[in-house]
Amino acid sequence: xxxSKETFGKKEIEKKKQKKRKDKAERKEMRKADKEPGKSLxxxxxxxxENGNLxxxxxxxxxxVKINAEDIELGVPNRPAHDPLRKGRITFFDDAKGYGFITxxxxxxxxxxxxxxxxxxLRINDKVTFEKGRGPKGPIAVNVQKVxx
Numbered sequence: 001x002x003x004s005k006e007t008f009g010k011k012e013i014e015k016k017k018q019k020k021r022k023d024k025a026e027r028k029e030m031r032k033a034d035k036e037p038g039k040s041l042x043x044x045x046x047x048x049x050e051n052g053n054l055x056x057x058x059x060x061x062x063x064x065v066k067i068n069a070e071d072i073e074l075g076v077p078n079r080p081a082h083d084p085l086r087k088g089r090i091t092f093f094d095d096a097k098g099y100g101f102i103t104x105x106x107x108x109x110x111x112x113x114x115x116x117x118x119x120x121x122l123r124i125n126d127k128v129t130f131e132k133g134r135g136p137k138g139p140i141a142v143n144v145q146k147v148x149x
Contacts, residue, residue, distance in 0.1 A: 047059055050063045050065065084131050086132060087104075087127070088102040088130065088141075089102065089125060089126070090122055090123065090124055090125060090126045093113075093123060093124055098114060098115035100112075100113050101113065102130060102141050104132075111130075112137075112141065113141040114140070117140070117142050117144045118145070120145075122144070127149075128141075128144050128146055128147060
């Protein structure tokens with residue numbers, strides 16, 4: 001009868017399987033050793049203190065804050081009202097194509113402006129007031145008015 005061929009690869013695979021079995025048995029023994037029999041429900045309960053942190057000590061009822069259910073706001077909060085009218089200066093305008101850019105005075109943001117958004121003819125360095133709107137490619141200026149000096 002012929003002797004079976006045990007190659008190096010087969011030996012390595014068998015070693016890995018043996019190591020996995022040994023590690024699994026060790027983990028099982030560790031779990032058994034760590035298990036504390038007789039742990040009561042009171043020992044497992046955690047409390048939330050007045051700051052929202054978990055603690056094993058029961059919180060002081062005198063520090064309790066009463067919250068009305070009507071005061072809880074679900075969803076996205078309303079934005080604070082602000083003046084929609086912004087001020088800026090025309091930094092670029094192409095008369096042939098009918099568009100340009102306004103630089104916002106408050107935050108130096110460049111906003112696209114089309115000639116149809118203004119009733120008057122716009123020129124470079126004109127000071128304007130405008131409202132910011134949403135366009136398909138980003139913010140746009142609408143209701144553009146030249147500032148009269």
